Amino acid sequence: MEQLHMREWSRFTPQQRIQRYVGLALAALVVSWALGSINIIWAWVWDAPNQMGDLFSRMVPPDPANLEAIAKAMWETVNLATIATALAVVLSLPVAYIAAQNTTPNIVTLWIGRFILVSSRSVNTIIWALLFVAIFGPGVIAGIVAIMFRSIGFLGKLLGEAIEEIDPRPVEALQACGASHFKVVLYAIIPQVMPTFFAVSILRWDINLRESTVLGLVGAGGIGVILQGAIDTFNWQEVSTILIAIIALVITGEIIASRLRSRII
């Protein structure tokens, strides 16, 4: 009985415990460094709840006066996202084809494909939009091209992975029958990646719908233009109307996307 009381239960060995404490201490150190050296005016921080409260009190009630223009801009946003997604889907097909190890013609094309994917994905839509607004001027075109450039990397990467995972046997069977390269792609590869293709396109459309709501803030069309206008004129009641409209759009988009996805897969 005495012995039983002596036994102490513990989750970690002493070594694990030391590791955990060192980890925690390091994390605390990094956080205090960040907190101590960041360029924040603390008086503003203490005032922030007041300011936020003030802002929200200005936002209610939402003012629907400009609803027609908002609805129009919303429709433009949806179209912008949809067209950009459609174009990106088409353009990502050859990229995915050369970025997949089992279909790429040679090592040079493989690296070209990978380079396109990485550079497209690592630059954010807004940064693409800044560039294309400078090139094409403010407007929908800059937005469409920005979203397209960003989406190609995402779509191409996921499609490329799907191509790499296909069952090689149909490919071999067709090759054994003497089918041309084009027919191998058409009958052995495309049917296998079709479900991924649709699922990924729908997912990207949903993401693009969100992204296209902010393009206007850098001048690239859509609802963001109106939002920026309302913010610049301190029309906070209109801002809240727009924000509600954006929530509605995003949630609707998500519902549509999940419905379509469950239909297809």
Place this chain on the structure above:
Amino acid sequence: MSAAPDHWRKQPFIANPVLRYGLYAAALVYLLTTVATLPIDWERMAQGVVRAGRIFGGAFPPSFERSGLLIDGFMESLKIAILSTVGGLLLSVPIAFMAARNIAPLPIYYLGRATIILARSFHPVIVAIIFVKAVGFGPFAGVLTLIVYSVGFVAKLLAERIEEIDPGPVEAMKAAGASFLPTLFYAVFPQIMQRQIGLGIYQLDSNLRASAVVGIVGAGGIGSTLANAFGRYDYDFALAITMVIVGVILISEAISGTIRKRIA
């Protein structure tokens, strides 16, 4: 079915021909009408090639002359990312508990879910622009924005993890007469800690990326530096910044991937 067909035809994706061609036609009509009705200034677009040439001409070679500014911007982005990740992780714990169906009573559950949906609906840039208006330009607005962004993601996944926990330890604690808080600490937290740390590392990486973007609307960090460079037509500096952003993102992605693989 008199003779076996000697030609095999590929199965159509949608079996019903009316629906299939109807959908194709509808998609085509939609595309044509929207492209036709979008407010596009074709003339301006035609000049785009020339302008692109000028921009890229101005951007090459990238200029690292003001690398001090670049490094300052990046350090600020890093600090924003760290602080917002910590804030987001802490805040997401209570919200995740509110949004877990097996822990929270129904009204609180709906409140938690609504908070998560609200935090997820807005693109960080929209949240940033509102915080910039409310609390002023600078990194503080960035930290607040990314806290909201982190809560939307971390709380959602953490709530899902809480819903999946093994109820055994919880029942054991309750049977031993433990009250609510000790049950959380000894039966629930040990089961979700690992997930929370993994999410934290992922979110740090994700916040570092996002901090570059929210800076463009004035919320501090490297994004502000980039937006300024663009605004002053300083394209060679802008290219240098973009290249460094891409490099840092790739490095941080690799680091966070390695860490997550090791702790998983």
